[in-house]
Amino acid sequence: MLTAKPETVQDWGEFPDERGHFGPYGGMFVAETLMEPLEELRQAYAALSKDADFQAAFDLDLACYVGRPSPLYFAQRWSERLGGARIYLKREDLNHTGAHKINNTIGQALLARHMGKTRIIAETGAGQHGVASATVAARMGLECVVYMGEEDIQRQAPNVYRMKLLGADVVPVTSGSRTLKDALNEAMRDWVTNVDNTFYIIGTVAGPHPYPQLVRDFQSVIGREARRQILEQAGRLPDALVACVGGGSNAIGLFYPFLNDASVQLYGVEAAGEGLASGRHAAPLCAGQPGVLHGNRTYLMEDADGQIIPTHSVSAGLDYPGVGPEHAWLKDTHRANYVAVTDTEALQGFHALTRTEGIIPALESSHALAYVEKLAPQLDAEQIIIVNLSGRGDKDINTIAALEGISL
């Protein structure tokens, strides 16, 4: 099944191929009704991605609306405390709406407008992508419907309210496991029904081609900035990049501009939940098998019959049984390493950053921080780690208080 090895990949920028494959992964596994709409999207994106005016509009929105470039911050106290590598934080938490998700929704909303669509739909887990979608919809005057699992609506109430304030219709999804994967199914069902006027803004680097490619491209601003910033600040490339992986959009956004820098080690951090051995986790790359779900072939959490199984993570944004196909490819080719940290370790990472740097991270990003706590002491003081601080933790304080038995 493997069609290329890392030593034979000359240019990582060549992926995906024409039909959206990253080696054996990716592709377009959808019902026939969606094939032509996906082809229209592919053509529109292929034209716009080379269009200087579109790029200028995207860059201007990122600068003036999102607040880019986001800083690359040297976390000196945390680095000293861990006693190893110098750790830099890519501050996606400082973006408008509080996470990296807005980079992608800005790009896709511009695409939607170009394609003449008047209605946007989105799926959301933690609510960050839902908020980012509702935000761009409000700004452009587009109708917006966000599908969200009933269970996630319960645990992410503040984000649900934010979406409603922004004018979005938040539709509870009561089918299947009532979480992110079911919200994605429901958004796909809406799209196939309303495809004439509706643009589906997928929130991560998964789904059928061209979504994994276009979301990656929009999120790659993270890595392009980080590469330039670290060269300015430290005069050299980093030794390692660390990012959490649910669907994998913040990770691929950071990794992609460094893929051809062979000296840079890449670490994607999945949610080990209550431990990989417990089965209660959301770590398809570390403990799953390849399969087909949501329009692409990738690593999945599935049972021996090919049914998708329930996942668990303290972080709603990582609670997804699949992962972007490019990550599956980077895993098989050994270009990136995929590891997992537990709920407990993520909480330790959360507190460590909060107390040493005065930055409250999102629970998702805390998984990356927890892995940095293991990795940094193994490196020496001349080495550099960049970790993607993909979101801020304001949305999570109720969850954390509840976990620690504190009533607010």
Added chain:
Amino acid sequence: MSRIAQRFADLAEQGRKGLIPYFTAGDPNPELTVPLMHQLVAAGADLIELGVPFSDPMAEGPVIQAACERALAHHVALHDVLDYVREFRKTDAATPVILMGYLNPVEVMGYEAFARRAAEAGVDGVLIVDMPPEEGYEPVKLFQAAGLDLIFLAAPTSNAARLKKIAGLSSGFVYYVSLKGVTGAATLDVDAVAEKLAEVRTYIKLPVGVGFGIKSADDAARIAKIADAVVVGSAIVKRIAEHQQDPQAVLSSVAELVESMRQAMDGKT
């Protein structure tokens, strides 16, 4: 000639249109699946489309989603569905059986193993909802080698280039999705279907079955005038759900619906 091709040839000769009922294997319980298949044939089914339950049935409306959940509560897996077909074949060697489902259970079993086991069990055709022609070239070779027909979907959004691709890979028949939407949707527009079917038939010379949104005997009769076969799913599954506690009522209620459709399609009402 495959059992499906034979059945369509016979129908054409008789000047009749095919009736293809769908239900999800294992719904409401595994014991009822084979009796229900026989009941459908007795009520006038020409082919049977047996759904393979999947945890994430992306193209299904709420009715068939719920059917998948009921079947999965009994842990009905792809190999169980093949067992049901094998059982059905013991007493029915004539009625073609098509499996309809999603790719991942097949992917996990392995394409070659699935093709071999399905053919051995007496399956005639396979419709994998999330495997469009673009992803089907390799699997189709394996399926055809095992003697299975590959049924692809055509849709209102399929343009000429897509219809040619579909024609190039399909055998048995082609399943035209009557509307943009999920199974069981309420927006059937027979005139629009007729118009698109004319275009579909310029590229596809196989028989064309039409499904999605066909609820009543009247719908079935109107679609039968323009298609080679009528596929009915959610309307049947809805009756199964209504009587799920009472197996006899499931059989009689489904039979009543299928008989009424059969009669309307044959002009006997």
